[in-house]
Amino acid sequence: MSTSDVKLLGGWPSPFVMRARIALNIKSVDYEFLQEKVGEKSELLLKSNPVYKKIPVLIHADKPICESLIIVQYIDEVWTSGPSILPSDPYDRAIARFWAAYIDDKWFPSVRGIALIAEGDEEKKEAVQEVATGLELLEDAFPKCNKGGNFFGGERIGYLDIALGCFLAWLRVTEKLNNVKLLDEAKTPNLCKWAESFCSDAAVKDVMPETDKLLGFAKVLMARFKAPPAN
Amino acid sequence: MADEVILLDFWPSMFGMRVRIALAEKGIEYQYREEDLMNKSPLLLKMNPVHKKIPVLIHNGKPVCESLIAVEYIDEVWKDKAQILPSDPYQRAQARFWADYVDKKVNAVARNVWATKGEEQEAAKKEFIEILKVLEGELGDKPYFGGETFGLTDISLIGYYCWFYAYETFGIFSIESECPKLIAWAKRCMEKESVSKSLADPHKVYDFVLGMKKRHGQE
Numbered sequence: 001m002s003t004s005d006v007k008l009l010g011g012w013p014s015p016f017v018m019r020a021r022i023a024l025n026i027k028s029v030d031y032e033f034l035q036e037k038v039g040e041k042s043e044l045l046l047k048s049n050p051v052y053k054k055i056p057v058l059i060h061a062d063k064p065i066c067e068s069l070i071i072v073q074y075i076d077e078v079w080t081s082g083p084s085i086l087p088s089d090p091y092d093r094a095i096a097r098f099w100a101a102y103i104d105d106k107w108f109p110s111v112r113g114i115a116l117i118a119e120g121d122e123e124k125k126e127a128v129q130e131v132a133t134g135l136e137l138l139e140d141a142f143p144k145c146n147k148g149g150n151f152f153g154g155e156r157i158g159y160l161d162i163a164l165g166c167f168l169a170w171l172r173v174t175e176k177l178n179n180v181k182l183l184d185e186a187k188t189p190n191l192c193k194w195a196e197s198f199c200s201d202a203a204v205k206d207v208m209p210e211t212d213k214l215l216g217f218a219k220v221l222m223a224r225f226k227a228p229p230a231n
Numbered sequence: 232m233a234d235e236v237i238l239l240d241f242w243p244s245m246f247g248m249r250v251r252i253a254l255a256e257k258g259i260e261y262q263y264r265e266e267d268l269m270n271k272s273p274l275l276l277k278m279n280p281v282h283k284k285i286p287v288l289i290h291n292g293k294p295v296c297e298s299l300i301a302v303e304y305i306d307e308v309w310k311d312k313a314q315i316l317p318s319d320p321y322q323r324a325q326a327r328f329w330a331d332y333v334d335k336k337v338n339a340v341a342r343n344v345w346a347t348k349g350e351e352q353e354a355a356k357k358e359f360i361e362i363l364k365v366l367e368g369e370l371g372d373k374p375y376f377g378g379e380t381f382g383l384t385d386i387s388l389i390g391y392y393c394w395f396y397a398y399e400t401f402g403i404f405s406i407e408s409e410c411p412k413l414i415a416w417a418k419r420c421m422e423k424e425s426v427s428k429s430l431a432d433p434h435k436v437y438d439f440v441l442g443m444k445k446r447h448g449q450e
Contacts, residue, residue, distance in 0.1 A: 051332065051365070065324045067331060077320040090307040094295045101297055102281060137281060 006031035007059040009045050011038065013217050015108075015166035016068040017056040018207050022162050023075040025203035027082035038221070069100055072162060086159045092145070093159075096152070099141055100163035107134035108167060114178055115222070128180050132187065138164065139188040150197040157201050165198040172211045173218050236261035237289040239275050241268055243439050245390030246298040247286040248429045252386050253305040255425035256313040299330055302386055316383050326377055329369060330387035336362045337391060345401040345440050346447075356402050360409045367413045374419060381423060385416075389426055392417040396433035397440040 008024070008031050010017030024031050036042055036055055048057045048064035058065045058074065065074050076085040087093050110130040145152045145160065152160035168183075175182050185192045199208055209217075238254065238261055240247035254261055266275055266285050278287045278294035287294050288301040290308070295301045306315040316323050340362060343355035366388065370376055376384035395406050395417075407414040420426045 060321075063321055065321070065328075067328055070324050070327045070331065073327070074320050074324040077323065090304055091290075091293060091295070093307065094300050094304040097300045097303070098296055101300065 005061055007034055008032070009034050009036060009042070009048065009057040009059065010055040011036050012207075012209055013214055014055055015170055018166040019068040019162050020056045020058055020071045020075070021207040022157070022166070022203050023072045023085055025207065026085060026157070027075060027079035029075070029079055029082075039224070069104070069159075069163065072159060076159075083156055084158070085153075085162070087153065095141075095145065096158065096160040096163075099138065099145075099152075099160050102134075102137075103163050103167075107131070107138075110134060111167065111171065111174055111182075114174055114180070115218075124178065124180075128178075128182065131182050132184075135183065135188050135191060139191050142190040142194065151194065157198060157203060161194075161198055165195070165204065168195055168199060169209050169211055169214050170218075173215050176211070176215055177218065234259075235289075235291050237264060238262070239264050239266055239272070239278065239285050239287040239289070241266050241285050243394075243431050243436050244285060245394060248390035248393075248431070249298040249386050250286045250288055250301045250305070251429035252389070252425050253302045253315060255429055256315065256381075257305060257309040258312065259305070259309060299334065299383075299387060302383065306383075314380070314382075315386065317377055322377065326383040329366070329376060329384040333366070333384070333387040333391075337388070341391065341394065341398065344398045345444070352402065356404055359398070360404075360406070363406065363410045363413055367410045370412060370416055375416070381420065385420055389417060389420045390430060392421070393430040393433045394436050394440075397437040400437060401440065401444075 006024070006029055008017070008020055010020065010033065012035065021033070034042075034044070036045060041053055044059075045055065045057060046053055048059060049055075049066045052066065054066075056066075056068055056071060058071045060074075060078070065071050072085060087096055110127060114124060114127040114131065142152060145154075147154045149155040151157045152164070157165070171182055174180075183192055183195060198204055236254070236259055238247070238250055240251070240263060242265060251263075264272075264274075266272060268285070271283060275285065275287060276283055278289055279285075279296045282296060284296070286298055286301065287296050288304065289295075290304075295304045302315060316326055337359075340355055340359045343351065344359050347355055373379075375381045376388075398404075399406055421430070
């Protein structure tokens with residue numbers, strides 16, 4: 001299949017876009033990466049995702065697929081000759097999907113909450129605690145999923161690794177910007193070890209943004225969208 | 232060894248209905264256990280410690296939480312009849328997208344249709360109809376969202392149909408006049424035994440919502 005058959009609309013900073021890129025890398029699929037300009041939405045994006053107008057959008061043979069986790073599952077189901085991304089056992093799949101949904105519905109919004117919502121020390125402390133609680137749950141889940149391997153998916157990275165790992169760079173940026181420790185070796189040793197393995201994986205390392213580059217991007221974004229802080 | 236299947240549920244829950252429908256579609260025998268959400272059972276708290284919510288499907292002692300995840304699980308385990316997700320990956324992605332759309336969009340707004348008053352309620356009604364119209368647009372002239380066969384998206388949305396009477400009565404509006412094709416679709420789904428046996432009685436739902444409003448000092 002030629003490269004032009006597979007297009008990904010996205011942006012390098014987006015963790016959701018990263019999910020799709022990691023999945024495509026796992027399957028060794030060549031694709032055209034069409035980066036959206038920050039603050040602008042291309043005609044192609046508006047046409048391909050009229051419902052949400054958001055990235056990522058995978059366009060395969062001119063047909064669009066939206067929502068990052070749906071894209072990852074699609075990639076897994078189309079390119080069957082590559083390594084599997086979802087576990088093969090239905091119960092394991094249900095567990096992987098459960099935690100991925102938890103991450104999207106509860107955990108990542110609380111990470112975002114630290115930078116965007118929390119004003120003053122008390123609120124910030126609460127937001128940090130929420131994030132920490134989520135990580136502890138995932139820390140507990142790890143030995144139940146990994147079957148002795150380095151990843152939630154076992155020997156190789158899988159669906160849940162991708163669902164969580166895509167946020168690691170943003171997690172580090174949030175730590176730096178707010179002077180907090182979120183991924184703590186003392187509290188979540190499994191996750192810290194996992195994070196190292198994840199970031200150095202061949203399918204991940206070229207698409208995971210460098211923390212400093214992302215930090216620079218975050219500062220620009222915050223300056224653009226946030227009201228100036230009160231004195 | 233025979234399968235042991237238990238469903239922890241709450242009779243008016245449109246999320247619980249999704250799992251009931253999937254189980255019925257597959258002809259799976261199961262134990263239905265009604266939860267009192269004001270007094271959650273130890274079993275529920277043990278099986279869903281993270282969210283403490285229904286529905287929870289318990290298969291041979293192992294819990295599956297989150298209604299759409301449970302529906303996909305049911306489809307994957309009991310794969311020999313009444314396929315819920317299509318076989319084609321692109322169709323599957325579409326089915327998942329629209330089921331997810333129902334989850335993201337319908338619930339929060341639907342609640343405001345009955346739980347609020349005045350301007351807030353008017354805004355909720357307007358948004359609710361807009362969302363239903365998007366779904367109606369996606370349905371088009373197909374008998375079901377997936378085409379010829381009843382599937383995931385249909386299952387994700389149909390439970391709300393037994394709540395429409397309550398929404399319409401408290402919101403003083405007619406969903407059918409705004410979205411006739413969607414109502415026609417709902418009636419078509421209701422012709423299936425798996426659906427009609429899984430949905431709650433709209434009048435009982437109305438009484439339930441009335442009770443909730445009274446408890447919150449709204450009536």
